[in-house]
Amino acid sequence: MTQLEFAALAWGGSLAAGFLGSLSGLGGGVVIVPMLVLGLHVDVHYAIGASLISVIGTSAGAQAAHRQEGFSNTRLGLFLEIATTLGAICGAFLSASTPTKWIAILFGGVLLYSASSSMGSRKQDTTGRAPDALAAKLRLVGSYPHEGKLLPYSARRVPLGFGLMFGAGTLSGLLGIGSGAVKVLVLDGAMQIPFKVSTATSNFMIGVTAVASAGVYLRRGYINPAVAMPVTIGVLLGSLLGARVLQTARVRPMRIIFAIVIALLGAEMIFNGLTGKLS
Template identity: 50%
Template sequence: MNILEFTLLVWICSFVAGFIGAITGLGGGVVIVPLLTSVFGVDIRYAIGASLVSVIATSCAAASPYISRGFTNLRLAMFLEVATTIGAIVGALIATFVSVKALGIVLAIVLLYSGYLSQQPQPEDGKIASASQNYLVNLLKLNGTYPTSDGVTSYQVQSPLFGFILMWIAGISSGLLGIGSGAFNVLSMDRVMGIPFKVATTTSNFTIGVTATASVGVYLARGYIDPGLSMPVILGVLPGAFLGAGILMGAKTKILKIIFSILLVLMALKMIYTSLIGAV
């Protein structure tokens, strides 16, 4: 395969990854890293570096339409970004000292568990939060509204402190694995904080760009950002993310969750095979 064929194939795959990342809130990184390592034979650290750059591009492309249409909870995003940014820097520093196969196995486990959680029954509505939790939600004005087919619907944010801790872990996963923390972001907001799935995916798309920016500097300093690899990834991810952002608005939540889970499981199985049997 010559450089032109390689670049073209990476661009096509990145377009698909950007589309998937926008409609699921994953940021495309969850597809880019396994794809580059398993299909194209790229070293996982360089794949993570390119993925983080693509996550920033996806976030920038998808965030604007989501915000303009009232889906993204900006106050909640700013609150959670503090946790994810700190975690991302920690994860990026750890990643440079961890073996390639270990990174692949950890990523696969994270993907499988995320896919399992996304298909579990939704927690019961009306959960009572503690007085301190309610005080924090009210103080930061984290509750919000979003458009539905029945008009504007309001929702209440639950367990902000627990969500903050989980987002710190999500940030570590972003810096360590290059997946933009999208899987953890969506699941933490949807499952723990009681946020509607579409709001969770759109808010995740907004936050993952900041999270990836925090960790990409570490990879750049250590020489793991290859412009020749990152360029076709970005050019593919951007139009894919724009297309996905437009489709998400009218998509059904149940279908989005199914797509979300199937992709996570497929990518996890491929990563396990590559790490244990194939050469990464």
């Protein structure tokens, strides 16, 4: 395969990954790594490095659109990034001493979990309640547009959410993903943030988390511009398109398709890790 053919395939796959990742809030990283490793036979560490760079692009593209529409809560995201950034740095250092096959198996497990969460039913948004004392003190509140009016909301169970975000950041640094599935679940489930706000805020947070991990991978020489450039450009364009479509499209069918794809990729990653094909 020539370099041009590789770049074209990586760009096309990344475009689709960024689009679907932006729609679901899971981030395109869950597709980028297995696509590069299984489809284009890139070493898993270089695939993770490219994925981290692309996650930064995903976040920047999606954040611009979500912020304009009034869904992303930047203050809440930055507060929780204290935990995820610390976790991301820990995960990035752990990756150097973790065998490739175990990274593949763990990554496959995260993919299967993400697929299950993506297809699971979501609770109705609960808004207008009095904020928790800690959330009010930290001003972790906001409002989002819905049917022509602004609905207020407040974060709940802040200490629990903060602790869970450290785990999400560790996954990001270890596996080269934005761990958007975990972030959305923490925001939507544990902290009871409305789902569209959770999705938009997660897309913002995954980029900040990835920056912390990417520095470690760059220092170790695991970021190859020939791999990272087409992936980042594709994901950036896809995330911009996905963020625009999210406002009006029916997300449920896209979520189901995305869940099926990452479940198949997750099963293949686990199989290849167990059989030693990625060792």
